[in-house]
Amino acid sequence: MNVLVIGAAGKTGRQVVDQALAAGHTVTAFMRDSTHYNAPPNVRVFTGDATDQAAMSHATAGQDAVIDTVGGKTPWKKTEIEQKVARAVVAAAKKNGTRRIIAISALGVGDSTAQATLPFRLLLLPTFLRGSTADKTAMEREIAQAEIPYVLVRPAVLNDQPAVGSVRVLSGVEKGHQVTRADLAAFVVEQLTTDTHVNRAVTIANS
Numbered sequence: 745m746n747v748l749v750i751g752a753a754g755k756t757g758r759q760v761v762d763q764a765l766a767a768g769h770t771v772t773a774f775m776r777d778s779t780h781y782n783a784p785p786n787v788r789v790f791t792g793d794a795t796d797q798a799a800m801s802h803a804t805a806g807q808d809a810v811i812d813t814v815g816g817k818t819p820w821k822k823t824e825i826e827q828k829v830a831r832a833v834v835a836a837a838k839k840n841g842t843r844r845i846i847a848i849s850a851l852g853v854g855d856s857t858a859q860a861t862l863p864f865r866l867l868l869l870p871t872f873l874r875g876s877t878a879d880k881t882a883m884e885r886e887i888a889q890a891e892i893p894y895v896l897v898r899p900a901v902l903n904d905q906p907a908v909g910s911v912r913v914l915s916g917v918e919k920g921h922q923v924t925r926a927d928l929a930a931f932v933v934e935q936l937t938t939d940t941h942v943n944r945a946v947t948i949a950n951s
Contacts, residue, residue, distance in 0.1 A: 745936055748803055750774045750794050750829065751813035753781045755904070756848060759929035760813055761787060767933050774803050795828040797835050804836035809936050812847040812883075819876035827882035834890040845887055845894045846935050848928070849880045849945065851920055856898045856947045858917045864901070884945060893942050895935040899928045900949035911948040913941075920949030 747764050751757040752773030764771050765784055772788040775781060783789050792799035794814060804810060814829050830847065837845055852860050852869045860869070869877055887894050900920035907926035914920050931948055935941060 745808040746770045746772070746806055747936065748772045748774055748790075748807040748810045749813060750810065750833065751815065752789075753778065754813060754815065756815070756902070756925050756928060757813040759925050760811055760932055763926075763929045763933040764811075764936075767936075769933075769936065772803060772807065795825065795832050797832045800832040800836040801839055804833070804840045804842055807840065807842055809844040809846065810837060810842055811932060811936075812845065813932075815848070816876050816879065819873045820871065821875045823875050823879050824882070826876075826879045827886055830883040830886035834886055834892065837890070837892050843893060844936065844942075845890070845892055846932055847883065847887055847894070847896055848932065849884055849896050849898045850876065851898050851900045851947055851949075852877055853880045853884060853898055854945060856914075856945070859914045859920050859947050861919050861921065888943075888945075895941050895943075896945035897928070897932055897935070898945060898947040899923045900947070900951075902928065908950045911950055914947040914949060920947055921951045923948055923950045 747769045749761050752761050753775040774790045778789050778791045790803045816823050884896050900923045903922050905924050911927050911931050
């Protein structure tokens, strides 16, 4: 598939690019600043503002799927960056006939609050994560209402440990603690070619 990865210069974005390449997909890496980005061979790099609909439309042309890995660096601050990116992605996808949108959200968004541990739910969500949680909630809404096949992936707390090799998709009030970025990226890339979780939000964890 032809795949556009937005936020490709970030920690998770880089992992997604690598995993998509390993799976045989043709990747375009979209980022705001490519100054320090060492692009893997055969990856097209597109630099621009992901909230700009014209730039996003240009980057999305010819893409079968879009993977949105954008995440803010100050999760306690009020922001609308992720929902604005989602809005631009949706408009571009509709214009260009993109067949799938996959976006990385977070544990604690929507009904996944029930899958967070008590300290996470009571201490982190209303304080350190209050800005990003609200933004991701709005981002999910933009994508879910777009009438384009989508998967929203809500990872547990991310870490940079080596891949475990598998993840659990949580159900009900099953709790999620942590997941490696590598395993998150692998799961996200898998969603390009499976319909198991289409039009759903899923929470994943290693433990």
